[in-house]
Amino acid sequence: MGGNPDQFVRFLNVQKSYDGETLVVKNFNVDIAAGEFLTMLGPSGSGKTTCLMMLAGFEAATHGDIILDGQSINNVAPHKRDIGMVFQNYALFPHMTVAENLAFPLKVRKMSKSEIDRKVKRALEMVQLGHFGSRRPAQLSGGQQQRVAVARALVFEPKLVLMDEPLGALDKNLREEMQYEIKHIHEDLGVTMVYVTHDQSEALTMSDRIAVFEDGIVQQLATPDQLYEKPENAFVAGFIGENNRLHGQLKSVEGDTCSVALEGSDGIVKALKVNVDGVGGRTTLSIRPERVVLDPDSDQYPNRCQARVEELIYLGDHIRARMTVSGNSNFITKVPNTQRHTPLKRGEVVNIGWATEDCRALDA
Structure with missing residues (x-):
């Protein structure tokens, strides 16, 4: 590698506009x-x-620089970037066998037949398709075709592999299976991967870090657990996992915490001060459903209020309860399915609570 391994891929002040006006x-x-x-x-x-398309070379950056392994690639043709690519629609050649599909990028690189055969065999075994080399793509299932597409992206041992919504066409069970398979291939090979998806659970399952995009801007770049536990703004809190929102007005600030008067009630909530304006400004409180407890102990849970049970859904290990809290009729709690908990009833009013550290005061 020619550059800093911590900066193998770099986007530096990159902008993109298709019409010269809107970024x-x-x-x-x-x-x-x-x-x-x-x-x-x-x-x-x-x-x-x-x-992703700018990194692959299929789109040109309007402004800024993209660096790969210490070298600017702004003016390097896609086929000279040494990047493997996996698309959502697989993009396999229908007239070629599986082995011929995998051999294609190796032939373009003018490798010997013996080397091609060795690399194709290894790539097929890596994705558990060792006996499928002679089949055509049309003779394979969707999941098998996706495995071939992944193998083709890896067969020439590229510096970097890009994946654009690669599991979007698969059913739920197969999609989850392929998530783990791609994750394990990444761990085994140690190759750098950049993956695009709109599926939050997919991103949380597979990634070392996640860049959360909205309106052309990265809202937060962090590890999966940091994004879930410590969202920096209301968009990230709402986009990553299930999240309860309560709106209110900032009444006071005490170091790292603050007091918020809830809209629609006379309650005051203590929260972590994360991303708020000054006293008097509006804020959105973020509380994860699994952090809400029934019949809270007053010492452990200073934030307590009443909630009306609107809907109960049995989900095996827990019961998902939709409640009305402070005017919000979509406040979700997850009640563990154990004998210690009294069964909830639709329409009843219950006491709920949460810890200050589990409640984040974010932008309005």
């Missing part, structure tokens, strides 16, 4: 380490796929 990517800056699995996560139109 779909705004001042994108990120360093990706060699061997890292970084996911670009966000809703449709947030700029994540555009960033």
